[in-house]
Amino acid sequence: MPRPRGEYPTPASWWGERRRRENARPGPAAAPGRQRSPGRGRVDTQFARASTRRSRSITCLKEHVCLGMLNPLYRTARISLALGLCTLGLACGDDDVETTGTSETETDGTETEASTTDPTTSSSSDTTAGPGGSDSSSSDTDTTDPTTDPTDATDPTTDPTTETTDPTTDPTTDPTTDPTTDTDTDVTTDPPAVCGDGVVEGDEACDDGNDIDTDECLTTCELAACGDGFLQEGVEECDDANDIDEDECPTTCQNAVCGDGFLWEGMEECDSAGEAIDCDDDCTAVECGDANVNEAAGEECDDANDVNTDECLDTCAAASCGDGFLWDMMEQCDDGNLDPDDGCDEMCMSEFCDWDVMSLPLPVNVHPNNFYGDIAWDANCNLLVTSSFIDGLYRVSGQNGVVTKPVAAFGVNSVNGVAYRPADDLIYVSTDGPSRLYTVNNANQVAQVASWPSTVNAIALAPEGFGAYGGQIIGVSTQTNVFAYNPANQQIAIVGTGPGGGILSGLAFSADGQTLYVVNYNQGRVDAVNGAGVFTPFFSGLNSPDGIALDTDGTRMFVAHYAGGSRIDQISIPGAMLTAGPAVQLDGGYYVSGLIVDASDDVIYKTSAANMAQIASFNAP
Structure with missing residues (x-):
């Protein structure tokens, strides 16, 4: 079915x-009169x-x-x-x-x-034989x-x-x-991408649907980037579409500034992205005196001046004790070292005494008669005074000018030189006839420590800078010899001998302690002697010079001599030039033998007047 x-x-x-x-x-009806064969x-x-x-x-x-x-x-x-x-x-x-x-x-x-x-x-085109044997087509x-x-x-x-x-x-x-x-999903039929439609498709990196080139998506549907020539707001400060770092817009798309590490041609001398040994942080070359402190270049300060008495030297180093420059209001002295017992201690406090000469009853009479002698400071800035041809040691108080005689006699005929040595807190005294070296302690006790090879007229303590003789007692003799007494072994050595003979009558050390100046009484000159004992002529033309002293900063030398009368003249150091006019003319004075200068440039000296040995002073600013 x-x-x-x-x-x-x-x-x-x-x-x-x-x-x-x-x-x-x-279907259609059969034709009339025609029967279908079974x-x-x-x-x-x-x-x-x-x-x-x-x-x-x-x-x-x-x-x-x-x-x-x-x-x-x-x-x-x-x-x-x-x-x-x-x-x-x-x-x-x-x-x-x-x-x-x-x-x-x-x-x-x-x-x-x-x-x-x-x-x-x-x-349909095939033919088939019918029952009667005749052919019939499909038609x-x-x-x-x-x-x-x-x-x-x-x-x-x-x-x-x-x-x-x-x-x-x-x-x-x-x-x-x-x-x-309805829809064919084959990609070949998809419509082409359209930049600006707000839809990211195809090869587009972005599509924000606008025609703004200052945001993160360009009108070409490409992401904004430094170097594309478009200034991206809030991100870029500039965009010059090149790869040059030396113009006003580096490849970081940030405006060129000092410190960005790029040398901006025509605007910067250097740019090390901060301080460097050869570049300041203001993009200028390092130069001491430009008021820019560059620690990377070793500068400690820079006050843009060449003054060496303030807190910053002209080398851009901070002022300090021992640099050889006197720091105003901060240092009393600066001898270029930190050695004590050389007139300026390790704290740049002066080991030179400073007398208030206006309050002292100067001149003050020390002893009668007009005789030679020398002067020196003691530990308390009192003035020690010797008297040739008269035995004993005198002291003038720095507080009130009162004269005392701590040592009545050394048992000799004449006391010539005197010096104080802080290292052992002793006063050293040289005598004549016989020529010996004594010490005096705080109890005024006397002890002989050595005998000089020849008569010594003056002595002084050698600074640490004086070669192998630093800290020793130096004496000058009547035979042009320079001796050194070593308290450590109580031995005496010859430092050197001056040329041409003569009597060495006085001595003083330079501020740095490396040079010893000696006065040749007979030759009328001053010689410079180094730590190796070598003599060099320094100044000549003096008449019977005796006393000699340097100011505390070592720039001036004061020399006492007799030129138509007793006088004290100044000589410049360096230069060895006699200053204009005499420092002081001592009318009526017999002779000046001892000199010393305090921290206030007060020149204190020993002279004779009215048959009395006196201590007087004048200021030499």
């Missing part, structure tokens, strides 16, 4: 619906149905292939099914004919034997059977009148009702 219409196994598509409707239409009718019917099956198989394949093109999801499953069904010769969409049964039902309801003829062996086939009409298998597009399917009866039959059949 034929299957009911609702049980046809093919998909419920608009193609199947069409076939069902076409099969349901009645045998021939069966043969004709089988032949027509075979032709129809072939036509429908081809049509079926076309239909499913077409549907596959419309819907990719349909394409894969349905083409495979269509190929299988069509190959077997199944009538696509024909639910009126049993393709595998043994009988068929005609349109008039009679049952006939099913055809087993291979549809591939028949054609003679009875057309009353709709299944034998080859027009039934025609492509539906050739008969628009057959498009009667109601899409409302089967939603799958109308392609417009199935959104999955």
Whole structure:
């Protein structure tokens, strides 16, 4: 029996619906007066149905292939099914004919034997011998059977009148009702990317839908970057679209400034991204005196001047004790070292005493008679005074000018030189006749420590800078010798001997302690002696010079001599030039033998007047 219409196994598509409707239409009536031969009718019917099956198989394949093109999801499953069904010769969409049964039902309801003829062996153009032995073509086939009409298998597009399917009866039959059949997902059909539509697609790195080139996304749909020529607001200060770091806009897209590490041509001398040994932090070359302190270059200060008495030297080093420059209001002295006992201690406090000469009753009489002698400071800045040809040691108070005699006698005829040595807190005294060296302690106790090889007229403490003799007692003799007494071993050595003979009558050391100046009484000159004992003429033209002293900073030498009378003259150091005019003319004075200068440039000296040995002073600023 034929299957009911609702049980046809093919998909419920608009193609199947069409076939069902076409099969349901009645065929044309038989021609009047003509009877169908039972045998021939069966043969004709089988032949027509075979032709129809072939036509429908081809049509079926076309239909499913077409549907596959419309819907990719349909394409894969349905083409495979269509190929299988069509190959077997199944009538696509024909639910009126049993393709595998043994009988068929005609349109008039009679049952006939099913055809087993291979549809591939028949054609509408084939001829078949009838029962009478005559040939009959397929055109003679009875057309009353709709299944034998080859027009039934025609492509539906050739008969628009057959498009009667109601899409409302089967939603799958109308392609417009199935959104999955509308769009082809093949990327080759995607529309091209449009920059500026706000959608990132294709090769776009960004798309913010605007035409602004100063934000993070350019109008070319590329991300903003330094060097693209567009100034990105809030991020870049400049963008000149080049890779030059020496112009006003480096490759960092930040305005060129001092300290960015890039040398801005025409604007900067250097740029080391901060201080460097050859570049200041203001991008100028390092130069002491430019008021820019560059620690990387070793500068401790820079006050932009060449004054060496303030807190910053002209070498851009901070002023300090021992640098050889007197720091105003901070140092009392600076002899270029930190050695004590050389007139300036390690704290740059003067070891030179400073008398308030205006409050002292000067001149003050020390002892009677006009005799030679020397003077020196003691530990308390009192003035020690010796008296040639008179035994004993005198002291003048620095507080009130009172004169005392701590040592009454040394047991000799004359006391010449005197010096104080802080290292052992002893006063050293040299005598004449015999020539000896004594010490006096704080209890005024006297002890002989050495005998000089020859008479010594004056002594002094050697600073640490005087070669191998630093800290020793230096004496000058009447035989042009310079001696050194070493308290450590109580030995006497000859430092050197002056040329041309003569009597050495006085001595003084330079501020740095490296040079000893000696006065040659007979030769009327001053010689300079170094630590190796070498004599060098320094100044000549003096008349019987005796006393000698240097000021505390070592720039001036004061020399007492007798030139038409007793006088004291100044000599510049260095330069060895006699200053304009005498420092002081001592009218009526007999002789000046001892000199010393305090920290206030007060020149204190020993002279004779009215048959009395006196201590007097004058200021030499």
